[in-house]
Amino acid sequence: xxxxxxxxxxxxxxxxxxxxxGKNTGTEEVHDLDIEVTTKLPASxxxxxTYDGKRSAVSLxxxxxxxxxxxxxxxxxxxxxxxxxxxxxxxxKSVESHQGFDHFETVEKYDALTDREVELTxxxxxxxxxxxxxxxxSIRDMIPKAWEANIRYYESYIYDREISTGMPYAVxxxxxxxxxxxxPEEDRKNLDDIFKDENPEFKAxxxxxxxxxxxxxxxxxxxxxxxxxxSPIATRIPDPREADQKIIAVSLADSDGNKRVLVLKRPDxxxxxxxxxxxxxxxxxxxxxxxxxxxxxxxxEYPIVLTFNGDDFDLSYLYHRAERLKFTREQIxxxxxxxxxxxxxxxxxxxxxxxxxxSIQIYAFGQRYTEVTLNGVAESLIGVGKVELEHPVSELSxxxxxxxxxxxxxxxxxxxxxxxxxxxxLIIVLARISQLPIExxxxxxxxxxxxxxxxxxxxxxxxxxxxxxxxxxxxxxTSTTSIIEGxxxxxxxxxxxxxxxxxxxxxxxxxSLYPSIIKRWNLSYETVLCPHPECKDNKIPExxxxxxxxxxxxxxxxxxxxxxxxxxxxxxxxKDKKLTAAKRSWYNVIQQSLKVILNASYGVFGSEAxxxxxxxVAESTAAVGRxxxxxxxxxxxSLGINVVYGDTDSIFIKSPTQEQINxxxxxxxxxxxxxxxxxxxxxxxxxxxxxxxxxxxxPDGRVDIKGLTGKKRHVPEFIKEAFxxxxxxxxxxxxxxxxxxxxxxIRGIAHQCYERLSKRDFxxxxxxxxxxxxxxxxxxxxxxxxxxxxxxxxxxxxxxxxPGDVITLIKVKNSLxxxxxxxxxxxxxDTKKYMAxxxxxxxxxxxxxxxxxxxxxxxxRLESFLWNSDQN
DNA sequence: GCGGACTGCTTACCT
DNA sequence: ACAGGTAAGCAGTCCGCG
Numbered sequence: 001x002x003x004x005x006x007x008x009x010x011x012x013x014x015x016x017x018x019x020x021x022g023k024n025t026g027t028e029e030v031h032d033l034d035i036e037v038t039t040k041l042p043a044s045x046x047x048x049x050t051y052d053g054k055r056s057a058v059s060l061x062x063x064x065x066x067x068x069x070x071x072x073x074x075x076x077x078x079x080x081x082x083x084x085x086x087x088x089x090x091x092x093k094s095v096e097s098h099q100g101f102d103h104f105e106t107v108e109k110y111d112a113l114t115d116r117e118v119e120l121t122x123x124x125x126x127x128x129x130x131x132x133x134x135x136x137x138s139i140r141d142m143i144p145k146a147w148e149a150n151i152r153y154y155e156s157y158i159y160d161r162e163i164s165t166g167m168p169y170a171v172x173x174x175x176x177x178x179x180x181x182x183x184p185e186e187d188r189k190n191l192d193d194i195f196k197d198e199n200p201e202f203k204a205x206x207x208x209x210x211x212x213x214x215x216x217x218x219x220x221x222x223x224x225x226x227x228x229x230x231s232p233i234a235t236r237i238p239d240p241r242e243a244d245q246k247i248i249a250v251s252l253a254d255s256d257g258n259k260r261v262l263v264l265k266r267p268d269x270x271x272x273x274x275x276x277x278x279x280x281x282x283x284x285x286x287x288x289x290x291x292x293x294x295x296x297x298x299x300x301e302y303p304i305v306l307t308f309n310g311d312d313f314d315l316s317y318l319y320h321r322a323e324r325l326k327f328t329r330e331q332i333x334x335x336x337x338x339x340x341x342x343x344x345x346x347x348x349x350x351x352x353x354x355x356x357x358x359s360i361q362i363y364a365f366g367q368r369y370t371e372v373t374l375n376g377v378a379e380s381l382i383g384v385g386k387v388e389l390e391h392p393v394s395e396l397s398x399x400x401x402x403x404x405x406x407x408x409x410x411x412x413x414x415x416x417x418x419x420x421x422x423x424x425x426l427i428i429v430l431a432r433i434s435q436l437p438i439e440x441x442x443x444x445x446x447x448x449x450x451x452x453x454x455x456x457x458x459x460x461x462x463x464x465x466x467x468x469x470x471x472x473x474x475x476x477x478t479s480t481t482s483i484i485e486g487x488x489x490x491x492x493x494x495x496x497x498x499x500x501x502x503x504x505x506x507x508x509x510x511x512s513l514y515p516s517i518i519k520r521w522n523l524s525y526e527t528v529l530c531p532h533p534e535c536k537d538n539k540i541p542e543x544x545x546x547x548x549x550x551x552x553x554x555x556x557x558x559x560x561x562x563x564x565x566x567x568x569x570x571x572x573x574x575k576d577k578k579l580t581a582a583k584r585s586w587y588n589v590i591q592q593s594l595k596v597i598l599n600a601s602y603g604v605f606g607s608e609a610x611x612x613x614x615x616x617v618a619e620s621t622a623a624v625g626r627x628x629x630x631x632x633x634x635x636x637x638s639l640g641i642n643v644v645y646g647d648t649d650s651i652f653i654k655s656p657t658q659e660q661i662n663x664x665x666x667x668x669x670x671x672x673x674x675x676x677x678x679x680x681x682x683x684x685x686x687x688x689x690x691x692x693x694x695x696x697x698x699p700d701g702r703v704d705i706k707g708l709t710g711k712k713r714h715v716p717e718f719i720k721e722a723f724x725x726x727x728x729x730x731x732x733x734x735x736x737x738x739x740x741x742x743x744x745x746i747r748g749i750a751h752q753c754y755e756r757l758s759k760r761d762f763x764x765x766x767x768x769x770x771x772x773x774x775x776x777x778x779x780x781x782x783x784x785x786x787x788x789x790x791x792x793x794x795x796x797x798x799x800x801x802x803p804g805d806v807i808t809l810i811k812v813k814n815s816l817x818x819x820x821x822x823x824x825x826x827x828x829x830d831t832k833k834y835m836a837x838x839x840x841x842x843x844x845x846x847x848x849x850x851x852x853x854x855x856x857x858x859x860x861r862l863e864s865f866l867w868n869s870d871q872n
Numbered sequence: 873g874c875g876g877a878c879t880g881c882t883t884a885c886c887t
Numbered sequence: 888a889c890a891g892g893t894a895a896g897c898a899g900t901c902c903g904c905g
Binding site: 494 | 890896899
Binding site for chain 1: 883885886887
């Protein structure tokens with residue numbers, strides 16, 4: 001089988017008219033790219049960049065939205081892989097004789113760490129592996145200090161050529177030409193106006209981002225794939241590296257609405273009851289080989305292929321199964337590496353990896369899904385989960401199997417389609433910001449994205465990218481002590497909450513506190529602890545660190561410009577009712593992408609995994625944060641404002657006058673140089689004495705619950721239910737005198753729970769705690785927590801338990817105290833334990849409203865409950 | 873040998 | 888592999904108790 005259809009642009013397509021890009025975004029009103037293109041290949045979106053070993057050249061995959069095909073383009077500039085050294089050519093004789101060596105060049109670079117221009121030798125090689133990547137004998141291992149030797153070659157190529165992934169390009173006479181996108185003139189003017197007070201250099205950054213982010217995203221033709229494998233033991237998942245079992249079905253759902261299920265014919269399998277939706281095409285195969293050929297044909301046809309865990313399962317299984325069935329390498333359109341499965345033709349996006357990304361989970365989707373399984377993510381985001389099975393996959397009838405398999409492909413596809421292709425757009429926007437291929441952007445964490453965007457900027461400015469060892473040696477020190485033992489430096493301040501109910505509370509917070517600090521205080525790896533003696537008096541509060549006064553830091557500029565664009569442009573426009581819904585939603589995608597990057601921009605500098613790891617930068621950011629909130633509280637107090645709580649970047653103030661608020665906001669702007677805003681206003685807030693733990697009720701009755709146990713996901717349903725009832729009652733309280741009535745109602749709920757519990761009037765499911773097991777069972781060496789005990793019982797009973805699984809357990813009266821819900825019965829439930837748990841959960845709320853749990857139930861009844869439950 | 877005080881481990885959360 | 892700070896429950900240990 002031929003894996004690549006075509007590398008060259010279609011000859012006949014010599015467009016005379018401007019192509020209409022942007023028409024396919026599925027959104028109305030997104031402006032077309034108005035460009036004159038006289039080229040063989042009309043503007044196409046760059047999605048993927050890799051190194052092709054066979055051709056010894058970088059290969060780019062471009063998606064052309066009209067033909068909806070991928071075109072590959074190979075580098076014609078003779079760009080070569082390289083690394084840098086401070087040794088002169090004369091001392092590099094051994095390198096010269098390396099078989100992969102090509103030639104030397106002498107280059108000038110700016111070394112930001114020393115603030116000096118330096119002359120270096122550039123060692124260019126014939127192929128990337130000669131620089132590094134071989135277990136031994138790589139050029140980078142032959143020299144004492146090698147710079148930029150650990151950057152993947154295709155990334156290095158992207159940075160050197162200033163290539164923008166996710167952006168449109170044209171190919172003319174073999175050359176790759178960026179398609180210049182100009183945002184509408186009116187937007188441009190508005191933007192200029194908003195940023196008119198910034199210096200030209202900063203404005204240039206804003207302009208570059210603006211052009212990158214505004215460019216519309218096309219519709220992508222794509223296919224979701226899912227395979228079902230036979231398994232002799234129902235609770236065992238087949239090993240993809242072994243691939244010793246048959247693939248019995250493959251489901252395919254594409255973005256044009258085509259739905260296919262390929263089914264392997266097997267003896268003794270019946271058609272079964274029920275029906276299959278009419279639009280589904282079911283194709284039976286006599287042999288696995290013919291079925292797989294058909295799958296490979298599909299994989300070689302679609303520009304984008306989606307899976308959920310395809311890297312580690314579906315595509316890996318297909319690959320190894322094909323090898324086992326004697327397919328040749330050329331017949332298998334999949335390229336396996338240690339951590340990913342890529343495709344010869346299009347791009348493979350493993351949605352499991354994307355949704356697993358903590359930053360995506362928290363900042364892009366606001367914790368809307370908590371369990372990263374296909375079922376968990378799909379149920380939360382699109383409201384449809386997997387088909388529930390009564391029998392193992394291997395025992396299903398054809399009808400059941402088809403319906404089951406199909407659903408998986410359908411929901412995998414839908415995860416990229418909901419909210420107007422939100423996920424596809426997020427991926428493209430993140431690729432543009434990070435300059436990474438979409439395969440990488442969906443697989444790497446936020447530190448990889450920020451690394452890439454920083455490296456790209458270094459190359460653009462002709463800066464030397466620092467070696468991590470050198471950075472660590474110069475700037476590995478911190479000067480504060482953390483509150484949590486074992487952490488590297490002190491973090492944020494949390495203000496003691498004032499106990500009780502507070503009516504009319506306004507919450508003020510600093511807009512993007514840490515990114516603002518990075519911008520305003522000029523924080524960057526090269527500016528903190530800079531080499532100039534004259535800067536040493538420019539101290540960061542509470543630390544021994546100083547900041548450069550002579551140069552503006554690279555991260556200060558990058559993070560600062562992204563932050564300002566989000567705060568001043570994209571966020572307001574994502575809410576602007578004057579714009580169309582489609583535009584607002586597009587601005588919201590950009591706004592969210594920026595948020596994901598910005599929220600992590602401080603943390604990465606404190607993370608050893610980050611290639612520009614520089615703890616003093618993170619430490620300084622946090623220190624200035626403490627300074628800002630502390631000063632704000634002082635100022636508020638001196639203005640006569642009552643501060644009842646605060647955490648990191650927010651202060652909660654009780655019944656402030658408008659004048660007091662205005663004065664405080666004004667003070668922050670002028671004195672701290674940071675924007676303080678009214679984030680929200682509560683009708684009332686209830687605090688216990690616990691930090692990060694409160695209930696806020698808005699004027700319209702909506703409720704914010706923060707940190708309270710009753711909201712946590714591991715808590716049994718029945719406790720959540722009782723908790724929510726209590727919250728419901730509290731949300732109806734309008735004025736202080738209504739609390740008495742609320743108290744009585746809450747009393748009723750507590751009583752009811754007590755009665756039901758003593759009668760065991762609950763299902764096991766309602767009583768189950770759901771706790772995630774984060775490592776393999778045998779890695780719990782110091783202690784054996786309850787969920788691990790339950791997991792062990794599960795394993796004994798033949799279940800498979802792996803990290804990331806959520807264990808559902810019941811507290812029972814046996815020697816261990818727990819049993820997994822699968823093995824427990826209602827008679828053995830430890831009702832006393834549940835009573836105690838309910839009590840502590842409700843207490844978090846009751847404390848705040850001045851109620852006592854024991855008092856509510858009546859101490860005698862509680863005691864009798866505890867005593868009674870002892871008896872049975 | 874038993875139990876309360878304590879520490880440390882683990883999970884889930886907040887910003 | 889973005890960070891540190893907080894709450895809570897439980898496992899395990901120490902120490903006093905004639």
